Amino acid sequence: MSSAAKPVAAESASWQSPALPKIAWGKGSYVYDTEGNRYIDGSGGPAVFCIGHGNTEVNEAIKAQLDRVAFGYRYTFTSDPLEQLTEIVKRRCGGSLKRAVFLAGGSEAVESCLKIALQYHAARGEMSRRRFISRQRSWHGNTLGALSVSGFKARREPFEGALVDASFISAVNEYRPPANVRKEDVAAHCAGELEQEILRLGPENVAGFIFEPVVGAAGGAVPAPAGYAKLVRAICDKYGVVMIADEVMCGAGRCGTWRALEHDGVEPDIMSVAKGLGAGYLPLGATIYSERIAGPVFQRYGGPLTGHTFTGHTTACAAGVAVQTIIEREKLVEKVAAEGPLFMQSLKDALADRPYVGNIRGRGFFIGIELVADRETKEPYDCGLQLFMRVRDRAFANGLICYPSGGNVDGVKGDQIILAPPYNATRSELGEIVDKLATSLSQVMAAL
């Protein structure tokens, strides 16, 4: 068995590439294809596999649940896994985030966030509050509602004209501030934009503001500056706007706190979480909301009018319970908090002298590396080069899975590589990820 994949048409492959290898099995931080090639999980999928692959305890929990019953439909039964996962989520969120709906993934979770916000206003007789505000360079999902509030040009384009109207304010990125805004003013400026947009629309027409506390695919692991989330919280409170944190990618411990916004000392009204909740063992997401939101919704409607056939799926919840039990017992969120800065520093050390590395940012085990043609001017590479995909393909050929993303600069230009390893990756595995990325970058740049 070789320890690295054979180079595959590295410079030309795309998402549609027919040359994908066939996955065979995985263990810990590694997955293997049917040819025997081994890949280290630097971000296996978009920040999904937070406890690594082939975990026997999770697999046994899933099998045991299947042997009892696969699924009890939500309008007929509750179940131990559903109740246990609700308790875990309540405990991990703390504060007043005590209600949860479990779904099959991130887009469903975001849809439910939007719908519960609308239902909350309807229950209070504020039917004019229908409009959502979001940010440019954000990603909230592939269903039409979630896509409508996503500021991701390339992914929206074929659907323009059919999407629900939403407002988009500036992306919040200290490395690339809005025009004429100083780095240190980004938080206040961007929060101010939210207030202006609420006033422009009329607060009585605004349902909610949705944002990613640390932007994932659309930005490349971009945390908001200190103080931003608190300002947003105050503005939402002032105008009766529901604050929605989309933590599908950055939540469930990925950033070193179970809720990403915990870091900012802020509680949203509603939040979504997905990828790390079930760690890829089964499809699982959740919409979590506060007692303040639940009050009118339950009083007027008896509960949220959202959900699907497989909402609260018993075996998916059993997988989530097993995953979250391991994360809590092994103190993996604490590990991410402690080792995240070391991981970031080792990347900075390895890439310090590379003129094409413009910015390394992120939080915990969620790190973005932005590539630039000119470090001084921050000029991005020609988007025709598809540099982020070249790096992805070269890294893959070298046995490293990382997550590429493009368009961070203006919706089209910009190349970022996201690293989001398993929380339980060893120091030596983290070192291997850094080495393989550094080598892959050298090879791609030498070939440009």
Ligand SMILES: Cc1ncc(COP(=O)(O)O)c(C=O)c1O
């Ligand atoms: C922040 C964020 N929200 C929502 C989604 C949609 O989740 P899913 O792909 O599970 O539907 C994603 C997926 O990448 C995401 O990163």
